[in-house]
Amino acid sequence: MKIRYLSLDVFRGLDIALMIIVNSPGKYSTTFSPLLHAQWHGFTITDLVFPTFLFIVGTSMSFSMPKYETLSNKIFLTKVVKRTLIIFLLGFLMYWFPFFENGELKSLSETRIFGVLQRIALCYFFASLILRFWKPKGAILFSVIALLSYQIVLLVFGDLSLSGNAVLKLDNWLIGASHMYHGDGIAFDPEGLLSTLPAIVNIIGGYLAGSFLQKSGQNYKTLALLTMFGSFLIFMALGWDLLFPINKKLWTSSFVLLTIGIDLIIISVLVYFLDILKKDKWTYFFEVLGKNPLFIYLLSELLIISLYQFKLKGISAYDWIAENVFISWLGNYTGSFAFALSVLLTCWLVGYIMDRNKIYVKI
Template sequence: MAEAQRARALDVLRGATLALMIVVNMSISEALSYGPLLHAPWHGLTLTDVVFPTFLFVVGAALSFTLPRYERLGEAALLMKLCRRSALIFLCGYLLSWFPFVRVGPDGGLALLPLAGTRILGVLQRIALAYAIAALLLHYGRARAALIYSGAVLLLCWWVLAQWGDLSLAGNAARKLDLWLLGAAHLYQGEGLAFDPEGLLGTLPAVVHVLAGHAAAGLVQRRGPGYESIAKLLMAGLLAIALALAWHGVLPINKKLWTGSYVLCTVGIDLCLLGLLVWAVDLRGWRRGCAFFEVFGRNTLFIYLLAEVAMSLLWLLPLRGRPLFEQLYAHGFQSWAGDKPGSLLFALCFMLVCWAVAAWMDRRQLYIKL
């Protein structure tokens, strides 16, 4: 696959994933959002539950192009690049969880938010760790190590979940591990108790998405964007989904625990999506609407960070005694469109503002790679 072809197919998938990620993250509340734009309460799968693993999948697909370039620089330079990029992404995620860094004290002055209560893990942190582990596996062990790791880690995590807890929110092994290693104060508190859906145990099978993306993109590179590649991607995807549904009977599909059945199901969906995109964009030359997502796909991590910071500010800044986020929604959308339609339109408009920033950067060829 030529570089231009590769970039177009990958950027469309990556950009569509980012656009959907921004929309679902703009949910004002569960009651005011449509079901597909919410995570499954526990077991199960919604459209939103596919977004994060697809993000990891395209990270792996891009790695199939960048890793050979890094390897040509030599061992020391490769390790330096991998460590620096992973550390930078992890740091950005950590700072995002600590943002806005200060709070208003009792005397009206500003006080630094204590690190003792800062969430350590998160979306960007999982991306950083999964990227680093996958890159090292592929560099030192190639496809064989990736295959062995994928099978072993899915079975190992299944065994850990079965042996060291149950599959409930309060009693699962992943939560127990994070509480032991990190402490309750450093975990996500949005589930009603200390539990991190981006915790340590779930990060290990999340690496499989990166490895799968690398393998899928590598197949298309070797075979070209033809019907053989497309057929293999679709068949592998459908097989993975079938195995996930069979496994679901004993190990439920669960995004927050990142179960093996969830991994297989979402990897299968991503393989099918990539196959369809290769067919439509690279093979058939479909261009309508692609440019919109390509713009998002060229500054993905930066625009994601920008969106998260902007969302945080909208919730933090007060206006007439309520967060600016709620005021904009209530008076700009809910008042004339209704509850759920207004919430969706608000999210779409916010996403389009982020796209406008990405388009401005693209026109000036400003590409910020974390």
């Protein structure tokens, strides 16, 4: 009999909600500081959003992977490759959107290649292979080697600065500056190819946590062990930070340990309140988001891009609505936050309609 974990649906929904709020402020210059990424080294709650999504991908895999054990390697690989290509392509098309510019097909020469969905796709692909062929013990060994070797590679082939790191150097050589993210003032992709290596460990961490929950059951001992191990990882991360700083944009090894540790504690708290105590009166809003996470994330991104494309009185619809509908009467910081909430609620409404009609988009 399959046990349903409400906590996992809500955890996924909470993460999607925070992701949308972070990605759609009315003005970045007047955004509440916890909703901004750390400038470089350091950590904010915003830096937890993406690794948590990977962690949740891993927990979801702990439910689906056992079903694949009876499949041949060929069928398994076909399923994994298909899903990887679809997610990667969706991410790439999102950056190419709206496809046309000045009446002509938009050039691919400056389209970003790596990104959020692309990283999810690559991490899912490699984590699936590792867990399939090397099993959990092999995955743990891979995680240790990956985190240690990543630190060595960064220190040997560059430094830990924005302009001199090995992640940037590899992407420059592999795809060129025109296909990279430019939001930090220079061509540098925080979802670059090299930093995908430690990010795979976030998925493995989620998988191991999900498997442990299923095998050990929803009880106090299980949650105590998860909480203790999460606290241990946080302690390790803070110690490692002294030698290898916590840095989301470089996805440093200390960052991986910190985020997995926090996620273990969060999932323990959610399982305790939602699955054990049944304190679930407030959860439906987040369940809606958690049932169609990929679709709702894409919807939010395409909505933001579309608002930037349309012009109202000489400025983008995004800026006009933020300024005239929210900031003008709520003030810069509160108005900026209210605009982000409006984007979240718009996407939630679509998700609500889909849920009412039992429409769930899965890849």
